[in-house]
Amino acid sequence: MPDTPRPNLGDGYKQYFEIAPALDEARINDVFFIRHDVYARELGFEPVREDQRETDKYDYRSLHCLVRSADTTRLAGCARLVLTDPLDPDAPLPFEVTCRNTLDRNIIDPAKQPRGRIAEVSRLAVMSEFRRRKGEQQSEAAISEQDFGDGGQPRFPYIPVSLYIGALAMAKRQGIETLFTLTEPRLAEHFGKLGVNIIPIGGPVEHRGQRVPSMLVVDEVYKGIRLMMRPLWHAINEQIDAAYAKDANR
Numbered sequence: 001m002p003d004t005p006r007p008n009l010g011d012g013y014k015q016y017f018e019i020a021p022a023l024d025e026a027r028i029n030d031v032f033f034i035r036h037d038v039y040a041r042e043l044g045f046e047p048v049r050e051d052q053r054e055t056d057k058y059d060y061r062s063l064h065c066l067v068r069s070a071d072t073t074r075l076a077g078c079a080r081l082v083l084t085d086p087l088d089p090d091a092p093l094p095f096e097v098t099c100r101n102t103l104d105r106n107i108i109d110p111a112k113q114p115r116g117r118i119a120e121v122s123r124l125a126v127m128s129e130f131r132r133r134k135g136e137q138q139s140e141a142a143i144s145e146q147d148f149g150d151g152g153q154p155r156f157p158y159i160p161v162s163l164y165i166g167a168l169a170m171a172k173r174q175g176i177e178t179l180f181t182l183t184e185p186r187l188a189e190h191f192g193k194l195g196v197n198i199i200p201i202g203g204p205v206e207h208r209g210q211r212v213p214s215m216l217v218v219d220e221v222y223k224g225i226r227l228m229m230r231p232l233w234h235a236i237n238e239q240i241d242a243a244y245a246k247d248a249n250r
Helices: 009-016 023-044 093-099 159-173 185-193 218-224 227-248
Strands: 017-021 061-071 074-085 118-128 178-183 210-217
Touching: 009 017, 009 074, 017 159, 017 227, 023 061, 023 074, 061 159, 074 159, 093 118, 093 178, 093 185, 093 210, 118 159, 159 178, 159 185, 159 218, 159 227, 178 185, 185 210, 210 218
Parallel strands: 118 178
Antiparallel strands: 017 061, 061 074, 074 118, 178 210
16 A cells, blocks of 8 residues: 555645734734734733733844744744844843753853854744643654644644744844744753754743753754755745835835
8 A cells, every 4th residue: 555645734724724924013012913912811820910911121133933724814823033132232031031040151151152143942832722632642654634633723733843943043033043032842852852962951830830041053953954844944934024024015
């Protein structure tokens, strides 16, 4: 019997989702709404606010990435890229504060890196209706057509991965060479199975659950990802580039 063709993740993603940098006030507000819905209303990590927007002191120097349904009627997820402050380059990134006592500076010392070449991915959030059901196997080997859901309720097993890819695409445009992040150990392990080399750079910390400080070398990520992930990478980069081109032509 012939092997069943493996689904093309790029085509599946584009069928159901749109990813773009949040380049205008409306999309940035969508990002803040998602963060409030997940971090405040659902998980209780942040206070519920009357304006239903979750923001913090790092947003003024951040770029934001937004995932919506392909027809743009539903918000799916977001992430942000925190840059160093051009007016105060030594001002720490969020993880440098949280992990100041657990970083292994023999692996890398963020304070000694060219500050304009580093950034942090944080505030990644996925709306509950787009998360995979509890108890489902989180493995690339389990991907099937059913993992994309249907037109009435699209699901996708790699929305968090797509947000990281989107952040990487945005970081590359900014000349960022090293991305830092705080990840759940399970997510880092999952990424590793996909060929994404997330390098631990210190001991775990308690930050809304156990988190591990890690880094990604921007130019090396694509080289390592598994072949099945590359169509997804290209689809996301095409969507990010198209959004920037559209904004430049306004």
